[in-house]
Amino acid sequence: MNIEETIKATNKLPESRRLILNILVTANHINDRIGEALKGFDLSIPQFNVLRILRGQKGKPANLSTIQERMVSRMSNTTRLVDKLIAKGLVERVTCEANRRKVEISITKKGLEFLHEVDPVIDNIETEITSRINSVENELINEKLNELRA
């Protein structure tokens, strides 16, 4: 289904707006699918995002600003987001000794095990969605999206 149908646009959209809307609607669709799956794990998308970032650190702790700059969707209060993950025992935080303004945040063993359970569910969704186009097309869209953000 094309975007015009999807959002039931009544009048013809200019080419620029059509692409913009399509990207936004598609992103929304993806978020809905992933968010729905994460609900089964009592995890929000930003929380999942932070967990993956911390795992990506491979043991090395991250401070708040590092997390923020790597998040898909930048957010104002990452502190409280981390608080939630700490409350669940998935993450831990110690104040950095070298620079006591900073904090060192890292994923716990429990957090890693938890992610390990969640991963395949999300992987399935991601591959299911992207499998509808081929590798060449995938790569092309990647390039073009990069250009749009340039």
Add this chain to the structure above:
Amino acid sequence: MNIEETIKATNKLPESRRLILNILVTANHINDRIGEALKGFDLSIPQFNVLRILRGQKGKPANLSTIQERMVSRMSNTTRLVDKLIAKGLVERVTCEANRRKVEISITKKGLEFLHEVDPVIDNIETEITSRINSVENELINEKLNELRA
């Protein structure tokens, strides 16, 4: 800049996740740009979205469910979103005589004039972003995004 750099991914991303992340990050980028511009008009993105939907009705009022199914980002409480627009005098609501469960929502003259001011600002952003790729590429991405949502 590619997504790996943009989100500073430490390890190589599988092709499926890379595309998914790229779409999400790009959508976020677009929303940030548009949201920033709308702030000058004291308007949120969903509010702007509703106004455009109502204008698209060309005089014919819309009820809540119609608005919801046309929104880029489906939301649970459209009632209160419309309330905000009514408070600003940009929209009006009367209960539908034919089916008194429904309401008839329409954009006011003031709302139309207001949109007319906002439009060029958003148009500029949309064309500025999309002008970085050509028409053929634009069309191709549109098609492929449609397939991803299929």
Add this chain to the structure above:
DNA sequence: ATACAAATATTGTTATAACAAATGAATATA
């Protein structure tokens, strides 16, 4: 007609996000 179910919107409540201000620590400057 009456009762029951479905449609449509609203309201209440709780969680999350956005924004601004404040804290505390490090660094630069005089």
Add this chain to the structure above:
DNA sequence: TATATTCATTTGTTATAACAATATTTGTAT
């Protein structure tokens, strides 16, 4: 060294979103 400035995070407050429950009207079956 004292003071100001900047940095990194936290906290308070307000706005918005998500979720569940509640009207209210309509449609349907008996």
